[in-house]
Amino acid sequence: MPGPSTYFSNDRLDELSAPTRLLVERRNRSLGAAYRLFYDEPIEIVRGFGSKLWDAAGREFLDVYNNVPSVGHSHPRVVEAISRQAALVNTNTRYLDRPLIDYSEDLLGTLPRALANVMYTCTGSEANDLALRIATTVTGKRGVIVTRNAYHGVTTETAAISPSLGGGDSIAPWVRLVEAPTGDGVAFADAVAIAAADLGASEHGFAALIADSIFASDGVQPGSSAFLGRISDIVHDAEGLYIADEVQAGFGRLGHGLWGFTRHDSALGAVVPDLVTVGKPMGNGMPIGGVVARRELVDAFAAHGRYFNTFGGTAVSIAAAQAVLDILHDEGLIENARVVGEYLTAGLAMLAGFHESLGEVRGAGLFLGVDLVHGESPDEATTLVVVNELRRRGVLLGASGAARNTLKIRPPLCFSLADADRFLSELDSALRVARHRALPEHPARNSM
Template sequence: MADPTSYFTGAQRNLLPEKTRDLIGRREHALGSAYRLFYEQPIEFVRGSGTKLYDADGVEYLDVYNNVQSVGHAHPRVTAAISDQSALLNTHTRYLHRGIVDYSEQLLATMPAVLDTVMYACTGSEANDLALRLAKHATGRRGVIVTANAYHGTSTEVAAISPSLGGTASVADWVRIVPAPWGDGVGWADQINDAIASLDAAGHGLAALITDTIFSSDGVLPGGPAGFLRPAVDAAHAAGGLFIADEVQAGFGRLGAGMWGFARHEVVPDLVTLGKPMGNGYPVAAVVAHKAIVDAFGHDVRYFNTFGGSPVQIAAAQATFDVLRDEALIDNARRVGGYLVDGILEVAGGHDANVAVRGAGLFIGVDLCTPAGAPDGDRAIAVVNELRARRVLISASGLHNNVLKVRPPLPFSASDADRFLTELDGALSAV
């Protein structure tokens, strides 16, 4: 499987400043080859503020990629909350602490009533790992269905359901892969049923269908008509399986229509996983579930996470939650996201017709194709690196690595969007 188009290959190593070459060499020696760097000319960042990042020479870059710092880099309310709580106490969930209860009640209030219990972890990978454990325990089965280029994390369990990491050969034998959904979802549900039949025939049965609710790694697919995921979810339920909504990337208002991506599809998951933007860069994650699922699991299995739900984690999550509300960032994602989609369509139309744009809120995918209509990963790598040269940061995704991934922090403004559109226009011209 090809690497994502934005990774450093070393082809331009000799063109880099000596200090950058030295740092890359030391990193390679210390960290090994499993790690990756963005861009053919990697950047050393030392500071962030809002939607901007600054390199070691003080040069400013526009961040159109990082959804981890969802309410903006180094947001003063979040950093203050982390600092203040660190100065007071940081233990674990085996002691009473009012903060975790207050935050949990507020978080659960944003979910459908049936999702009434939350369990904490540190990363999206841990959350998805825990969700699989819950699903397998609840159903007594082990089979899982994922999409063709899905990414759900890096633990042994969730790497085994993440074909984007190592291709289809890397998934476990209890996993079945289906294409990313299309149309009204009926044809996709037929493929879900075929996958269920295959799992049954192999003796695995279906424990869970898991999807990222924006299908980010599959190329940013916001979906067809409202409810287009329902036939697939119904098929999973009919087979006795659960539906896990992976909101690690799409959640917390990024899609500009409420807090959660699954709501756009008019489905109610059995389990919801949260991560990346939850603490604005501080590692906090969670699984939200029905109490009966959690209680049955807890009766048989002891769950504990040393840092999951710690007072500092919760302080970061609470401050992020508060900023999201107080600064009306979900509405901003809707407004600026719509402005961006219109602008990208206009810019792309000035170059050629082989560009497709789709998105929801501030999560946008831009397909780059050849004149014959084939996915154009080579062009994507050129655009990603050209934008980096213009001090604008994006990445790429999709099965063929030809989809520009536009996913900025949620305070992204109309003026930020104008800057991005100007540089995108220049980058498309340059390549």
């Protein structure tokens, strides 16, 4: 089955307590087989604040997984902004709305000047879907390049460019897959050039490359140099558009400005995508997303038809989004992401000196990936043990990557140094548990 092996399996129903089993069975009956739950023992979460979550029994969990509540669960300023606006009015973008215009100007002010228009959606999936519509309309072509284990959404169009959902066989014939970048990104750039040429020579033509700026579903691949500028040049030389998917990498998560693609600015110039998509952390849990685009692209798209989204950019969602943007600045959360991210990276590197199962640590800010390995091979089995052992120890974490062996670390941006210490300590303990379960096949050094 595609996707993380850390999902709950219904084969384990008999291992659950009676109340939990009953709730899972009711969920299965009402929601159906396509939905998934995390962990061997699913959790009923009822409350959150900051970097913490609580279950129905009152147990506290450290959240090292959820990037949607970017400024922290139930942030008082976001809650107040939502409540205040909901008590006034919540309608659509066909009426003049001063807060909508104010926020749009604030958002555009954080991006390169060439990106002059924003179009609102409800989710990142919708944003990527709209970006693809714009790209195919403007270029008159269909072909799209994505990385081999990419995830860009769940609409029909974005699922067709998301091999992480259904595997390589699930992608559309107009899609070409390339390996995610590693190191200096030279091999990635070469692969993109070949794929663009292949699409250009095909019946589909080449419309766009869409890339998540941290390559999260490919196991978190930030790269070691400013390679996205070269990618942009290659795409434009092939008469395509570069779509920067900032749904996960944006809004300060990488600890370097607000946007992931700006990490690749260099002495040769700034990276300026043709379209930027945003979502998830934008409203701290409220459903809002969007596409920021060059004005000429929006003009060309508009010449072929209008755009409207009933719930995209509603007043309550905009109130939440404005609060998030203000909090990121006022509380110094981008700098916090950098400082705590560097601390976590150093701590993980130190842990790797005691646990041979810990492999490469990659990432930026508060978006890190660390591989679990057996020798030089990906170790999905140990990853499964570690994620579930952390859950038992009150720490929530996920896994990603094509080999499903990369721990995905992306907590709320208010994650503190004390939170980092707690996580590192519990990870050390979980790795020791995994080592003892795997002996004698998986030897490891002495633990911390």
